[in-house]
Amino acid sequence: MTILEATALAKRFGAVTAVHEVSLDVGAGEIIGLLGPNGAGKSTTLHMLLGLITPDSGSIRMFGLDLERHRIEVLSRINFAASYVDLPGVLQVREVLDVFARLYGVRDPKARVGELVELLDLGPLRKRKVMELSSGQRTRVQLAKALVNEPSLLILDEPTANLDPDAGDRIRSLLVRVARENGRAMLITSHNMQEVERMCDRIHFMSAGRIVASGSAAELTDVYSADSLEEVFLKVARARPEVARP
Amino acid sequence: MTPLTVTHSPLGLPARVTRIGGVVRRDFAALRRSPIRMFEIVFWPTIELLVWGFVTVFLQSQQVPFVVAFLIGAVLLWQVLQKASNEISIAFLEDIWSRNLLNVQVSPLSTVEYVIGLILFSFGKVVFAIAVMAGLALAFYGFGVTSFGAGLVPFMALLLVMGWSLGLVGISAVLRFGENAQVIAWSLVFVVQPLAGIFYPVDVLPEPLQAVAAFLPATHVFTGMRTVLDGGAVPWGELAWAAVLAAGYLAATLGVFAWTLRYARSHGKLSRFGE
Numbered sequence: 001m002t003i004l005e006a007t008a009l010a011k012r013f014g015a016v017t018a019v020h021e022v023s024l025d026v027g028a029g030e031i032i033g034l035l036g037p038n039g040a041g042k043s044t045t046l047h048m049l050l051g052l053i054t055p056d057s058g059s060i061r062m063f064g065l066d067l068e069r070h071r072i073e074v075l076s077r078i079n080f081a082a083s084y085v086d087l088p089g090v091l092q093v094r095e096v097l098d099v100f101a102r103l104y105g106v107r108d109p110k111a112r113v114g115e116l117v118e119l120l121d122l123g124p125l126r127k128r129k130v131m132e133l134s135s136g137q138r139t140r141v142q143l144a145k146a147l148v149n150e151p152s153l154l155i156l157d158e159p160t161a162n163l164d165p166d167a168g169d170r171i172r173s174l175l176v177r178v179a180r181e182n183g184r185a186m187l188i189t190s191h192n193m194q195e196v197e198r199m200c201d202r203i204h205f206m207s208a209g210r211i212v213a214s215g216s217a218a219e220l221t222d223v224y225s226a227d228s229l230e231e232v233f234l235k236v237a238r239a240r241p242e243v244a245r246p
Numbered sequence: 247m248t249p250l251t252v253t254h255s256p257l258g259l260p261a262r263v264t265r266i267g268g269v270v271r272r273d274f275a276a277l278r279r280s281p282i283r284m285f286e287i288v289f290w291p292t293i294e295l296l297v298w299g300f301v302t303v304f305l306q307s308q309q310v311p312f313v314v315a316f317l318i319g320a321v322l323l324w325q326v327l328q329k330a331s332n333e334i335s336i337a338f339l340e341d342i343w344s345r346n347l348l349n350v351q352v353s354p355l356s357t358v359e360y361v362i363g364l365i366l367f368s369f370g371k372v373v374f375a376i377a378v379m380a381g382l383a384l385a386f387y388g389f390g391v392t393s394f395g396a397g398l399v400p401f402m403a404l405l406l407v408m409g410w411s412l413g414l415v416g417i418s419a420v421l422r423f424g425e426n427a428q429v430i431a432w433s434l435v436f437v438v439q440p441l442a443g444i445f446y447p448v449d450v451l452p453e454p455l456q457a458v459a460a461f462l463p464a465t466h467v468f469t470g471m472r473t474v475l476d477g478g479a480v481p482w483g484e485l486a487w488a489a490v491l492a493a494g495y496l497a498a499t500l501g502v503f504a505w506t507l508r509y510a511r512s513h514g515k516l517s518r519f520g521e
């Protein structure tokens with residue numbers, strides 16, 4: 001079953017074409033990776049899917065509903081975490097989770113916070129202020145926030161970017177577990193090729209605002225006669241030398 | 247579409263009430279965890295009250311004929327306007343400062359629910375601050391808020407509503423022009439100060455400014471306040487006109503806020519705050 005269907009999305013910022021004719025779909029429980037060099041348009045694409053950026057053209061349907069016209073219903077069923085957002089620092093972990101449980105209209109916020117604390121092993125951090133936490137701990141709290149409404153689709157923009165290899169690995173295992181056990185779909189960007197290879201059912205490569213290659217990790221390495229996804233990445237990224245590098 | 251289990255149905259009243267409650271709780275928790283801000287709620291009003299209180303003491307000692315209550319009453323009611331305005335903008339700016347804006351913006355909270363949440367919380371804070379000030383005014387200067395008579399509630403209500411409108415304009419300015427427009431959010435309310443005849447009757451203003459003043463709900467509140475403190479009746483007709491103005495401005499500024507939010511989304515501004 002398709003839960004997300006984006007067709008021919010486009011977004012320009014002044015002279016910059018950030019996203020051009022991007023179409024993608026996500027099926028229930030699928031983990032989809034979005035890869036590409038800096039400035040390829042990954043975050044812009046995700047932000048359009050989240051209703052943070054209005055596309056210039058194209059359409060976004062989730063759960064059979066048009067995002068623009070059914071914003072509240074759609075946003076109730078998805079969630080988001082990113083390395084570049086933070087949670088209110090002065091609040092304690094349990095307060096943050098309680099607040100977001102309410103912002104998502106959770107029926108029994110207290111019970112839900114209890115479940116999340118359990119799931120993400122946040123017991124000892126419950127009464128700590130968010131600003132006192134390490135990056136890895138914060139990421140865990142962010143993921144708890146992102147799961148607060150039991151989303152059918154999780155949109156994650158470089159969720160492990162600030163983490164050491166060990167913490168990153170734990171988060172990845174957790175994400176895979178959450179996806180597999182509960183059938184949540186994920187759309188994830190990352191610059192960590194092993195991560196993507198390990199987690200994603202399908203991968204889209206973006207370059208200069210377009211999707212230039214799609215497939216499973218195995219299919220992509222095959223098509224590009226590469227030994228690893230990293231090599232695919234380099235081939236794809238360097239295939240268009242006119243793409244401005246930051 | 248599979249039914250939602252853990253959450254209320256998103257468009258129903260229980261979901262809306264829960265989401266608004268989330269906004270209020272967030273602000274309340276932030277306040278509780280930040281003693282400096284608790285202190286600030288009463289700090290500025292107290293300072294203003296002291297300064298103007300001593301001014302009245304001095305003027306009286308100089309045998310200047312005037313009504314003490316005019317000044318103390320004005321200081322009290324001015325705080326209602328200023329706080330209502332600033333509290334709304336602060337609540338919004340805090341999301342920007344703590345890089346939490348995107349989390350709020352991708353939640354199913356609607357614009358109206360968000361504004362209602364901000365308004366409810368600012369209402370609580372204003373009432374608390376005014377209660378503290380009213381106590382001090384009584385203790386220091388023997389001024390009781392009961393001197394406003396039946397005007398007390400409509401005076402405060404009109405200033406609150408006008409303050410919220412100003413706060414929404416401040417937020418809208420930040421959404422439209424970026425973080426530097428914070429200055430507008432802080433200072434807009436002070437544009438009203440000279441115009442609304444807070445510490446003096448509007449008659450002292452030049453004619454053109456008097457015309458402008460007539461369109462500010464606050465002007466009618468402060469004029470009404472002086473009438474009441476002078477022993478006159480509450481000018482209900484004038485307050486009704488002020489209420490029409492205040493409601494009109496609130497509706498208009500809500501529209502402006504919704505428009506600037508659409509602008510920010512279409513220009514990709516939401517993800518660019520704090521950079």
Ligand SMILES: Nc1ncnc2c1ncn2[C@@H]1O[C@H](COP(=O)(O)OP(=O)(O)OP(=O)(O)O)[C@@H](O)[C@H]1O
Pocket residue numbers: 013016017018036037038039040041042043044045513514515517518
């Ligand atoms: N709000 C914005 N205003 C102006 N230009 C923008 C905005 N957002 C993105 N861009 C531009 O659009 C292009 C795509 O940016 P985007 O952030 O989507 O890339 P990305 O693939 O997420 O890159 P990274 O891997 O570095 O996160 C870039 O050229 C960027 O400068």
Ligand SMILES: [Mg+2]
Pocket residue numbers: 042043044157
């Ligand atoms: Mg990005």
